[in-house]
Amino acid sequence: MPSNWEQLIHTYAQSTIPAPDLKLITLAQWALESNFGTSKLATEHLNFAGLKFRARINRDQHYAEPVDYLAHDGWDTYCKFASHQDLIGGYWAFINNGAMYDGWDAYAEDPAGYIGHLQRGGYAEDPNYLSKIRSVLPRIRQQVDDLGHAALLQAGALQPRAKFRLAVLIGHNSHAKGAHSDHLMVSEWPYNQRVYRHMAELAPEFEIEPKQFFRHPGKPYEDEIKEAYALVDTWGPDAILELHFNSGGGRGTETLYWGGSAKGEVLARAVQRALLTELGLSNRGIKDRRTGRGSSSLGASAHPTILTEPFFGDSANDCAKMVSVGEDTLARAYLIGARDAMEEF
Ligand SMILES: [Zn+2]
The missing domain is CATH 3.40.630.40 (Zn-dependent exopeptidases)
Incomplete structure (x- = not known):
C-alpha cells in the first residue's frame, strides 16, 4: 500500500498542470511544507501545500473546504481537500486566481524564479525558502524515479542546462x-x-x-x-x-x-x-x-x-x-x- 505521499506523486505525475516544468519544484515545495506528507494538514486534510483557505480557490471549480487548524503560527483557516486531484487542482487555482501571484506564468520554465515570485507575493516568509526547497529535491528525484515516473525528471528547466x-x-x-x-x-x-x-x-x-x-x-x-x-x-x-x-x-x-x-x-x-x-x-x-x-x-x-x-x-x-x-x-x-x-x- 503506497503511502499518502507516494499516492500524491503518482497522481501528480499523471496530472496535466499549467506548467509541466514546475512539477518537480512544486512537488519539492509540498514535501517541504508537509514534511513528505507526514504533517497533520497532509494526513488529515490532504493539504500538502500548507494552503490557507481563500474563497478564490473555488472560483472556477470546487476544490476545497475551509477547516480550522492550529499551525505553528497559531489558529487559522486552512484548506481541506477530498482527494489528491483536488489538492493539485486547488493549488494551481490558488496560484492562478491570486492577484498577488499575477505574472507567475512568466516563470513557467524557471523553477527558481517561480519560487522567488511566490515568495514576493507572500507565499512564504522564510528568506531561505528556495534553498530549503532545493535541499529536498535530490530526495524527491529519487522517490519519483523509484516510483517509475522518470519522465517527470526530464522536465527541461530542472535539468542542469547544457552550457x-x-x-x-x-x-x-x-x-x-x-x-x-x-x-x-x-x-x-x-x-x-x-x-x-x-x-x-x-x-x-x-x-x-x-x-x-x-x-x-x-x-x-x-x-x-x-x-x-x-x-x-x-x-x-x-x-x-x-x-x-x-x-x-x-x-x-x-x-x-x-x-x-x-x-x-x-x-x-x-x-x-x-x-x-x-x-x-x-x-x-x-x-x-x-x-x-x-x-x-x-x-x-x-x-x-x-x-x-x-x-x-x-x-x-x-x-x-x-x-x-x-x-x-x-x-x-x-x-x-x-x-x-x-x-x-
Ligand atoms: Zn584584425
Whole structure:
C-alpha cells in the first residue's frame, strides 16, 4: 500500500498542470511544507501545500473546504481537500486566481524564479525558502524515479542546462599577426589570446563553454579561413566570435556580421551593446558585410558569426581606456553579449 505521499506523486505525475516544468519544484515545495506528507494538514486534510483557505480557490471549480487548524503560527483557516486531484487542482487555482501571484506564468520554465515570485507575493516568509526547497529535491528525484515516473525528471528547466558553446577564433595567425598597437605594445594575434585566457577563466559564471581556435598560415587566405571555420563547425558551436582590434585612424567600437544572418545580427547587436557598456568607447555601430574586409570569415560558417573590433589600436584615447579597464573587462563584455544573444536564439 503506497503511502499518502507516494499516492500524491503518482497522481501528480499523471496530472496535466499549467506548467509541466514546475512539477518537480512544486512537488519539492509540498514535501517541504508537509514534511513528505507526514504533517497533520497532509494526513488529515490532504493539504500538502500548507494552503490557507481563500474563497478564490473555488472560483472556477470546487476544490476545497475551509477547516480550522492550529499551525505553528497559531489558529487559522486552512484548506481541506477530498482527494489528491483536488489538492493539485486547488493549488494551481490558488496560484492562478491570486492577484498577488499575477505574472507567475512568466516563470513557467524557471523553477527558481517561480519560487522567488511566490515568495514576493507572500507565499512564504522564510528568506531561505528556495534553498530549503532545493535541499529536498535530490530526495524527491529519487522517490519519483523509484516510483517509475522518470519522465517527470526530464522536465527541461530542472535539468542542469547544457552550457552554451562559444567558439573563439583568434584573428590573423602566427606569421601575420594583424595590426600592431604601439600604445598597447602588442599585435592583434597575441593580444586576443590574452583576452581569450580571461574569457576561459570567466566563462563558467556565464554557463558558457568556450573553445579557442586558430587560423594556420601557409595557405592562400581563403583556404586558411575555410579550414579554420570547418574545424570550428565540427565542434558545433552556438555562436562564433572572431577577435580583432581595429586600426587606421578612427576610434570607437564596431562589430561586423554577415548581412542577412538574423542570428548573426542578434549576436552582433548584443556584443556591441555589452562592449559599449563595459568599455565606454564611442559607438561605430554594427555593420553587415557580404563583401570586403572580414566577409569571408563571416560567411564561412552556418553558425552565427561576428567579427569584433572593440577599439582602435592606433587611437591613444581608445588604448588608454583599454589599459584602464583591463583585458578581463573586454573578455567579460564578450561573454555578456554572447550569452545574451545565445539565450535569444
Ligand atoms: Zn584584425
